[in-house]
Amino acid sequence: MYRYDEFDQGFVKARVTEFRDQVERRLAGEITEDQFKPLRLMNGVYLQLHAYMLRVAIPYGTLNSTQLKMLAHIARTYDKGYGHFTTRQNVQFNWPALSDIPAILDELASVEMHALQTSGNCIRNVTADHFAGAAADEIADPRPYAEILRQWSSVHPEFSYLPRKFKIAVTGAERDRAAIQTHDIGLHLKRSAAGELGFAVYVGGGQGRTPMIAKKIRDFLPEQHLLAYATAILRVYNLYGRRDNKYKARIKILVHETGTEELTGWIEKEFEALKDGELTLPDADVQAIKAYFAPPNLPSRPDxxxxxxxxxxxxxxxxxxxxxxxxxxxxxxxxxxxxxxxxxxxxxxxxxxxxxxxxxxxxxxxxxxxxxxxxxxxxxxxxxxxxxxxxxxxxxxxFDLHAANAGLITDIISCPGLDYCALATARSISVAQDISHRFASLERQEAVGELKLKISGCINACGHHHVGHIGILGVEKKGSELYQVTLGGSADENTSIGEIVGRGFSAEEIGPAIETIVETYISWRESPEETFLQAYRRLGAAPFKEALYGADAKAA
Amino acid sequence: MKVLTANRLTNGEAVWLAGDHSWAVTLQAAEVALDEATEEKLARAGTAALLKNEVVDVALIDVELDSGALRPVRLRERIRAAGPTNRRDLGKQAELQIAVAA
The missing domain is CATH 3.90.480.20 (Sulfite Reductase Hemoprotein; domain 2)
Structure with a gap:
């Protein structure tokens, strides 16, 4: 694992000291909420329904046991005994007092952790395949490159005030487990025919109210040009990305409005100007960072x-x-x-x-x-x-951690929803719980087979509903929760955006509706080997509409 | 029918403005505005509390009477007033349960 050098340690400690002073001044009334809010957000502190929320960065989702024990300590000492792991590979604490947060950040810094760039219009935590360095199908470990991007993007002066937030994901295998095509930049680490390491580069993916699949703009970028190319993309985005409307400010909208070909031309032109300059990765530095991610010593265990x-x-x-x-x-x-x-x-x-x-x-x-x-x-x-x-x-x-449901229907992604989140319009955890109970039988889940169900409590789509094989979006309509269902989404190497199946369902109706969808799939599949997604792609929405809405299917 | 709600600056806790101008930790202690003049009075008190750095995110919210108790009209505010619906052991609802049990 990457270890902080003196610069990292000094920088994180200085930021904690700075934030401690800002919190003290806020509590003393020396600075207003309008002045303080952007400062707290830069340090991962949100205000939610019941309390403040602290989002802690977990770079590329990698922790050591000392760090996880520290998260447990923080949950126990400063929170209400638990934490929430997110779709951004981060962790959130739901109940910290503002006055305690500098102490929490001090404790995190002692184990090389922080909450920097977990909010705001900057480059966020870089995510990666969670099986990186272990997967049998991996070309190379993506984490050294995620770490290089982390170092480059941390308080990058040019990219600290972007039009909107910016998310990068890296995968090192053909099988995409990092959902790279739903990110602002997706990097697929691969080898050229000559055996050289590099990346296929995707740009402009994202979810939210306007879901878009990223466009591949480079089939192969040699690894030494990673930062020059990323800088070129960010520079073009920073210059031309819209700032007049926050809902149209992500790079996906720039890609969509400009056109992939023209935008790629701008990026390539910028890259030509940067290429082979100071952003070229020195091989010695790449090797030094790779050494941090060297596979652990695994003794032979043939038994x-x-x-x-x-x-x-x-x-x-x-x-x-x-x-x-x-x-x-x-x-x-x-x-x-x-x-x-x-x-x-x-x-x-x-x-x-x-x-x-x-x-x-x-x-x-x-x-x-x-x-x-x-x-x-x-x-x-x-x-x-x-x-x-x-x-x-x-x-x-x-410790009740043995659920045998990875990849099955109860392995649900769900945002915190209206039970915690100030932006949410409907609950999502309660829907996840209902579905989890309905499909509690492992025999039934295994009979259904691989099925990714994802729930968001608002259009911001933190629960990735657009790319769920079954997606559920909760909204508020006439004062009540209403759940819209999408089918056929996927976040792997064949990414697709789910299609809305018809009118939404009430909180009471959504669980039975999901059962209907699953039973319809089972009755229509060619064999138990044909997964839900394969069946949906073959059949389309018609049988599901018919089952859900009957004679009203066309109107739905 | 409205009440004034906010989150306490120091710990983010959801609070409601009471008749004695203190910030109550339960909705039921809130002063209710039945007319525009009282709404304006509450709003002025909220602005003053904001300027004094007692609270943040001040808002007037709609409430109704339900079996003699105040009940926010929107689910969002009902959850703020009680706590997460998946964790009855947390938030205001937990404190109320402890009070009832005692």
């Missing part, structure tokens, strides 16, 4: 398969967990495991301080000290010996 055969025979639940939550590792004696923060009826992404401590301890004992946060709001142990999987599973059972 895994025999132990697993025996354990599966004894414990059916363990067998189900192995099928769903264990992912092939580049080292055949190891595995990456998904700890689903999606137990029946739980708020997706929430973890108690005790659960965080337990996962940190398991990572220390069995997981090379590493934990990842996935954008699907789960925690990952990327390096566990197959021979230790049963021991790890048994420990997870103790």
């Amino acid at each position: 895994g398969d025999a132990l697993l055969r025996e354990a599966q025979a004894d414990d059916r639940n363990f067998g189900a967990w192995l099928r769903r939550n264990v992912t092939t590792h580049r080292n055949p004696e190891y595995a990456a495991i998904t700890i689903a923060l999606k137990g029946t009826g739980e708020a997706p992404g929430d973890a108690t301080a005790e659960q965080m401590d337990a996962i940190a301890q398991i990572a220390e004992e069995y997981g090379a000290n590493e934990i990842r946060v996935s954008h699907e709001q789960n925690l990952i142990l990327p390096h566990v010996a197959r021979a230790d999987l049963k021991a790890v599973y048994d420990r997870l059972v103790e």
